[in-house]
Amino acid sequence: MGIEEKLPAGFVLTTLEQAAGYMRKSSIWPATFGLACCAIEMMAVGTPDYDIARFGMERFSATPRQADLMIVAGRVSQKMAPVVRQVYDQMPNPKWVISMGVCASSGGMFNNYAIVQGVDHIVPVDVYLPGCPPRPEMLLNAILELHQQVQHSKLGVNRVAAARAAEAAALRATPTHEMKGLLA
């Protein structure tokens, strides 16, 4: 994409990674994606009382094409699942997903045929946030958790290596649909 693709792995690239990570994490724009009651708490985070703009999230983007972060707030029904995936696909890279609330994270108390048992069946999730619904502080905490991940994200050859390692780990891991017990 840019100069970072040309750089060899080493001091210059890691310095660039840190700078890029700092800038990315302090200017994440979330997509407006409320699905249920969690969206009310997500809106509360936007109010002056909690003021998400303190973290560089100046506004909730109404189009996925200008968003970096999808906060899946609420239960994802089977019917909504393709829409979630399409919104995710329309977001430009780099992009992140916070699964807000127990319903989005695992289906929560709705263990039935209508609800997707965790949005990670559809899109890769970076931060899981429990709570029903999570209080605004919990969402801010999840965002700070995400900041840690963004700050340490890789670029160029390091990114390719990290992606290879992640894929190898994912292939070794038990698929979500085969998980038993409380993980299902």
Add this chain to the structure above:
Amino acid sequence: MADQTNGPDSGKGGFLSDLFAPVGGFGVTFATMFRKVETEEYPEEKRPTQPRYHGRHQLNRHPDGLEKCVGCELCAWACPADAIFVEGADNTADARFSPGERYGRVYQINYLRCIFCGLCIEACPTRALTMTNFYELADDNRADLIFTKEQLLAPLLEGMLPPPHPMVDGMEERDYYQGKVTSSTPEQEAWVRAREDEPQDGLAPTGDPVIGVDTVADGRQATRDTTEAVRR
């Protein structure tokens, strides 16, 4: 009619107010800088929750360190989201974790299912399970959000000994619930000392009762104050 000849712009205001009128609105912005900030400065200054806030669970202990959980599974039955998994086991003379017959050998709460409704707390017959005011639970994978018994158990306070150890001499299960046990005894301490070096079977929590996700260093553990608050 006279008003019309004057017009809205001429008249009342002098030269200066006319000059500053276009930027007068910025005065509001400027004055706001000196007002009290109403925004919660979350990571630095946390606004305390309500005292009975439904936060992370805690498995309480008797004053001598034995666990209150008797492994009855009522919490798991009450849970509307099926978030709790309990497996009881029998206390033996060698390994006693709670007063009475049984204890909870496996205790897991899936925080990606738990809706913090508190029905488990209402169902608990021994008040073994209560809730803390701790809410910072976000994590990056599902497996780590299943909290196990070691993570949920209350920290050992003053006068408590890590189970397994026998009940206080001369006391029976009923006395624990009548508040007759106030602290561990030297006999119990000697019993624990004698078996300290042996490898222990089962889930004996040792020195640091909260291993794994929440450590004091991370500032992610329920504080001792909140632990005190939920203890009854």
